[in-house]
Amino acid sequence: MxxxxxxxxxxxxxxxxxxxxxxxxxxxxxxxxxxxxxxxxxxxxxxxxxxxxxxxxxxxxxxxxxxxxxxxxxxxxxxxxxxxxxxxxxxxxxxxxxxxxxxxxxxxxxxxxxxxxxxxxxxxxxxxxxxxxxxxxxxxxxxNPAVPPTEGRETKLTPPQREALVRAYSAGYFKVPRRASLTSLAEEMGISDSALSQRLRRGIERLVEADVFETDSDRY
Structure with missing residues (x-):
């Protein structure tokens, strides 16, 4: 794909x-x-x-x-x-x-x-x-051209959250097994492990809220 x-x-x-x-x-x-x-x-x-x-x-x-x-x-x-x-x-x-x-x-x-x-x-x-x-x-x-863009909904990611998610995804952090560690990504971005972890967690939370809960609410 x-x-x-x-x-x-x-x-x-x-x-x-x-x-x-x-x-x-x-x-x-x-x-x-x-x-x-x-x-x-x-x-x-x-x-x-x-x-x-x-x-x-x-x-x-x-x-x-x-x-x-x-x-x-x-x-x-x-x-x-x-x-x-x-x-x-x-x-x-x-x-x-x-x-x-x-x-x-x-x-x-x-x-x-x-x-x-x-x-x-x-x-x-x-x-x-x-x-x-x-x-x-x-x-x-x-x-991914196969996935249609979401219309009418804001994911409300902050720029740091978006950067963290893009870098983690590109480096294979979400792969099984992982191709990059939290520590290596944090060092590359010049931030602490804790700061990167929080950005990823909060970014994923916002994506779930926008693409799961708001999508489900649109059906009713």
Missing amino acids: TVTVTLTVSADEFVFGQLLADNPETTVHIERVVPLGNVVSPFIWVSGDDSDGIGYRLVSDPDVVDAEKLVTGNDESLYRIEFREEVGGLIECLVETEATVLEAVGRNDEWRFVTRFADHELASEFQQRATDRGISLDVRSIH
């Missing part, structure tokens, strides 16, 4: 990080990417005051083999990028877990990704591979 994960990473954790750092007015938008083996050749839009000039700097990135300009106009240019086969980092993690990048936007000091995985196991494996490489991911949401 597929799962869609929205996450952000620091610009320097992904390609073109230096370009974005040197040109804060520039936005790089990577169109949908389906990795084929070790070959990753996305189409990217570069927009900004000097998008055409900045485009020429793409080939100077150590992970880029070639950059072919396809379209230009209205302060933006479309390029086809070919990465070297042995490219590492986040791209390697995506390739190894057969992820589909539905959207990737880089601006200022951050990249935002919307990625799709074949199942939850591969999504968890992706996060673990990124962690093993020292890449810090900020998971914003996890969505």
Whole structure:
């Protein structure tokens, strides 16, 4: 069952990080990417005051083999990028877990990704591979397309509770057997075991109240 994960990473954790750092007015938008083996050749839009000039700097990135300009106009240019086969980092993690990048936007000091995985196991494996490489991911949401969204009800999770639940789920904390401990998650988040435990417990309580009791009350 597929799962869609929205996450952000620091610009320097992904390609073109230096370009974005040197040109804060520039936005790089990577169109949908389906990795084929070790070959990753996305189409990217570069927009900004000097998008055409900045485009020429793409080939100077150590992970880029070639950059072919396809379209230009209205302060933006479309390029086809070919990465070297042995490219590492986040791209390697995506390739190894057969992820589909539905959207990737880089601006200022951050990249935002919307990625799709074949199942939850591969999504968890992706996060673990990124962690093993020292890449810090900020998971914003996890969505299962097979489960329809809840309408008309608020789960009322606080941001800390939502973060705790997302991180715990992504790390396999709720798996049997568990793939992550409460202590390791707490250390990763920079909080105490007790604080994390309370956030998880209260977050789960609010989800149950919203999705079980309120759902049942709607039937009567």
